[in-house]
Structures are given as C-alpha cells and as structure tokens.
Amino acid sequence: MKTQYERISILGLGAMGRALASALLDSGREVTVWNRTPGKAGELVTRGARVASSPEEAIHVGDLTVVCLLDDASVRATLAPAVRELGGGTLVNLTSGSVRQARELARWLTGHGVHFLAGGIMAVPATVGTQGAFVLYSSARDVFDRVAPVLGSIGRSHWVGEDPGFAALYDMAALSGMYGLGAGADHAVALVHAEGGDVETFRQEVLQPWMEQMLPITVAGADASETVPDEYNPAMQATGLENILSASGEAGVPAHLAGHLRASLWRMRRAVDAS
Numbered sequence: 001m002k003t004q005y006e007r008i009s010i011l012g013l014g015a016m017g018r019a020l021a022s023a024l025l026d027s028g029r030e031v032t033v034w035n036r037t038p039g040k041a042g043e044l045v046t047r048g049a050r051v052a053s054s055p056e057e058a059i060h061v062g063d064l065t066v067v068c069l070l071d072d073a074s075v076r077a078t079l080a081p082a083v084r085e086l087g088g089g090t091l092v093n094l095t096s097g098s099v100r101q102a103r104e105l106a107r108w109l110t111g112h113g114v115h116f117l118a119g120g121i122m123a124v125p126a127t128v129g130t131q132g133a134f135v136l137y138s139s140a141r142d143v144f145d146r147v148a149p150v151l152g153s154i155g156r157s158h159w160v161g162e163d164p165g166f167a168a169l170y171d172m173a174a175l176s177g178m179y180g181l182g183a184g185a186d187h188a189v190a191l192v193h194a195e196g197g198d199v200e201t202f203r204q205e206v207l208q209p210w211m212e213q214m215l216p217i218t219v220a221g222a223d224a225s226e227t228v229p230d231e232y233n234p235a236m237q238a239t240g241l242e243n244i245l246s247a248s249g250e251a252g253v254p255a256h257l258a259g260h261l262r263a264s265l266w267r268m269r270r271a272v273d274a275s
C-alpha cells in the first residue's frame with residue numbers, strides 16, 4: 001500500500017464532489033476528476049484538475065481514489081467495471097448509504113485487494129474545508145492513518161471504528177438529530193407565523209438562544225432505552241406537550257408539522273404510566 005498520496009482521483013462531480021476536489025486542489029494535491037455526465041469540471045480545470053474520460057482512467061492515474069456519488073447503487077455501477085484496476089490501490093467512499101451497504105461494499109472491495117476506507121461527510125459543500133467541517137471514517141485503522149492527513153483538507157478526520165458500517169451509522173444517526181432539530185424549528189416558526197408573531201424577531205431573539213441553551217442538555221439526555229428519569233418530571237412534560245399541541249391546533253398549524261411533539265408526548269405518557 002502506498003503511504004503518500006499526492007495524486008488523488010475523485011469519482012463524482014456533484015455539489016459535494018466539486019467541493020472535495022476544490023479543497024484537495026487547495027491543499028496542493030494533483031487532482032483527477034471523473035463524472036458520468038461530462039462537462040461538470042468547470043473551474044476545477046482552470047485550477048489544475050485533470051479530467052479522466054472513464055472511472056478506470058481516473059483510478060489508474062491516482063494514488064488514492066475518492067468516491068462521492070449519489071448513492072450505493074451508483075457506486076456499485078461505477079466501480080463494477082473498474083474493480084480490477086482498483087486491486088492493490090486505496091479507495092475512500094464518501095457516498096452516503098446504509099450500514100449494511102457500507103459493510104457489503106467493504107467486503108466486496110477488500111475481496112478484490114482494495115485498501116478500503118468508509119466515510120461520512122459532516123459538512124455541506126459550502127463548509128467543506130472550513131473549521132467546523134469533519135469527516136467520519138471507519139474500517140481498517142492503518143488505512144485511516146495513511147489517508148487521514150491527506151484528506152484533512154476536506155475537514156477534520158475522525159475515525160469511529162474498525163466496522164466499515166460505523167461511519168454510515170454515526171453519520172445517519174447525527175443526521176437524524178439534525179432533522180429532529182429542523183422539524184422542531186419549522187413547527188416553532190409555523191406557530192409564530194400562524195398567530196401573527198414577528199417571525200424574524202422570534203427566530204433571532206428567542207428560538208436561536210433557546211435552542212443553543214438546550215442543545216447540550218438535549219444531546220446529553222438522549223436515551224436509547226426510551227425511559228424518562230423522574231427528575232425530568234414526565235407528568236409535567238406531558239401536560240406541557242399537550243398545551244403546545246392544543247396551541248398548534250388552535251392556530252391551524254398543519255398536524256403533520258407536529259409529529260415530533262406527539263413522539264415526545266407518547267414517551268412522557270409512557271413514563272407516567274410506568275411510574
């Protein structure tokens with residue numbers, strides 16, 4: 001296995017693939033790009049990226065192949081004809097997928113002699129390469145140790161274990177948390193809007209500082225067992241949630257926006273019933 005990766009090939013030039021290529025060019029690497037639909041390399045070419053005409057060609061010229069496509073099916077379709085070219089090389093998959101898909105991809109590629117690393121990008125294209133961006137990696141630690149310094153220009157590299165499914169697992173679980181916050185914020189804004197409140201003032205002066213205050217407590221208190229500690233006073237919380245749901249109904253906020261509140265209410269009522 002190579003220990004220095006100066007020539008990096010990127011398969012996929014969607015919004016994220018282009019951001020990855022840009023960050024790697026910034027770090028001084030030689031970057032070769034391939035995309036199913038030609039003509040997507042744009043200004044990457046003027047900045048020095050080379051365009052390959054096939055995945056095989058891109059894999060051949062690179063020391064390290066980074067894959068960032070839509071989903072697992074597109075990764076399989078792209079790599080299947082090129083898998084012989086990959087043997088003995090190193091490949092990092094930064095395409096989102098399920099835990100099972102990541103494990104099966106790892107089994108398939110390592111079976112063909114590929115040094116494989118699974119990844120999950122905790123950034124959006126605009127934040128790739130910035131201070132807050134980080135990337136979760138899993139599978140063989142020695143592959144991570146070699147690759148992480150090179151891919152550090154994308155975002156901080158964070159290894160989460162030998163299981164190749166863990167990068168996808170932690171990525172998806174973190175996204176679940178993010179969508180939960182988003183659902184709550186959407187409902188909050190809909191409620192203020194429906195009752196004639198000043199949405200911008202509410203957003204900046206109330207919602208933002210409140211969510212910032214509660215975020216560490218919410219994360220620390222998340223519990224897979226679905227139990228609610230007594231000190232959280234589930235009876236009081238159930239009453240509070242019923243109030244919010246009533247207010248939401250009175251304001252005419254669509255019921256589907258309040259799904260997260262009903263999930264919390266179910267949990268609190270269950271805790272009350274169990275006490």
Ligand SMILES: NC(=O)c1ccc[n+]([C@@H]2O[C@H](COP(=O)([O-])OP(=O)(O)OC[C@H]3O[C@@H](n4cnc5c(N)ncnc54)[C@H](OP(=O)(O)O)[C@@H]3O)[C@@H](O)[C@H]2O)c1
Nearest residue numbers: 012013014015016017036037069070074095096121123124
């Ligand atoms: N964007 C984000 O905020 C973000 C954040 C974290 C993770 N991700 C993950 O990064 C990955 C890429 O996201 P993106 O934002 O770059 O998506 P995107 O802009 O929709 O780009 C999708 C890419 O996949 C390619 N593709 C789709 N189907 C294909 C197939 N059957 N064979 C070969 N190539 C195929 C597309 O090629 P064509 O140009 O030919 O269609 C394009 O290069 C996804 O797995 C996404 O979940 C994205």
